[in-house]
Amino acid sequence: MGKLVICDHPLIQHKLTFIRDVRTNTKDFRELVDEVASLMAYEITREVPLESVKVQTPVAEMDGKVLAGRMLGLIPILRAGLGMLDGMLKLIPAAKVGHVGLFRDPETLQPVEYYTKLPTDVTERELIVIDPMLATGGSAIAAIDVLKKRGCTQIKMMNLIAAPEGVKAVQEAHPDVDIYVAALDEKLDDHGYIIPGLGDAGDRLYGTK
Numbered sequence: 001m002g003k004l005v006i007c008d009h010p011l012i013q014h015k016l017t018f019i020r021d022v023r024t025n026t027k028d029f030r031e032l033v034d035e036v037a038s039l040m041a042y043e044i045t046r047e048v049p050l051e052s053v054k055v056q057t058p059v060a061e062m063d064g065k066v067l068a069g070r071m072l073g074l075i076p077i078l079r080a081g082l083g084m085l086d087g088m089l090k091l092i093p094a095a096k097v098g099h100v101g102l103f104r105d106p107e108t109l110q111p112v113e114y115y116t117k118l119p120t121d122v123t124e125r126e127l128i129v130i131d132p133m134l135a136t137g138g139s140a141i142a143a144i145d146v147l148k149k150r151g152c153t154q155i156k157m158m159n160l161i162a163a164p165e166g167v168k169a170v171q172e173a174h175p176d177v178d179i180y181v182a183a184l185d186e187k188l189d190d191h192g193y194i195i196p197g198l199g200d201a202g203d204r205l206y207g208t209k
């Protein structure tokens with residue numbers, strides 16, 4: 001079973017409250033999502049291995065540390081996942097980006113796939129799938145399915161807010177995938193929206209409602 005990590009750093013929790021607030025306008029919403037994504041990038045990379053390299057400071061030579069192991073890949077689920085991408089790239093600029101386009105059919109709540117473009121070396125990378133919302137889990141499961149069909153094996157999931165139903169569904173479908181969230185909310189409503197959540201992440205990011 002993949003682990004569920006709740007990133008409870010005070011800065012993340014503080015900013016998330018303003019993201020949730022219905023009075024937060026599109027510009028502020030976008031900026032706050034970007035900031036929280038950077039903070040979560042810090043948390044999700046906590047266990048990335050390091051290796052020693054010699055570095056000459058102005059005063060002496062020493063053993064410094066640099067990132068080792070697999071290179072990272074970021075996989076935003078279009079469209080709302082794009083809102084978290086730049087914030088992550090600020091901290092992980094060497095990551096390559098693959099896009100998976102999915103939307104959730106409002107009637108059936110099933111994910112509909114419309115676009116995939118992945119880096120050529122995607123199977124050699126440790127991947128982080130990013131999307132603000134994990135509701136029923138259908139979109140996350142479908143995105144991870146796309147990656148596994150291409151041969152990817154090292155995958156983590158990162159969301160701002162998850163519902164217990166979505167966490168359970170992803171853990172059952174993909175038990176090898178750890179999930180990092182800023183908050184685990186109460187439940188889903190009859191339309192598959194997270195309660196209390198933040199509303200429709202894509203619409204709030206891009207002002208489409």
Ligand SMILES: O=P(O)(O)OC[C@H]1O[C@H](OP(=O)(O)OP(=O)(O)O)[C@H](O)[C@@H]1O
Nearest residue numbers: 078079080103104135136137138139202
């Ligand atoms: O866990 P699920 O029940 O699948 O729901 C979550 C999905 O719904 C939202 O996307 P949406 O379908 O609104 O597309 P958008 O990003 O284009 O707005 C959200 O960004 C997730 O991708």
Ligand SMILES: O=c1cc[nH]c(=O)[nH]1
Nearest residue numbers: 135193194199200201
């Ligand atoms: O609460 C929800 C559920 C799915 N997608 C969203 O954007 N918000």
Ligand SMILES: [Mg+2]
Nearest residue numbers: 200201202203
């Ligand atoms: Mg949406």
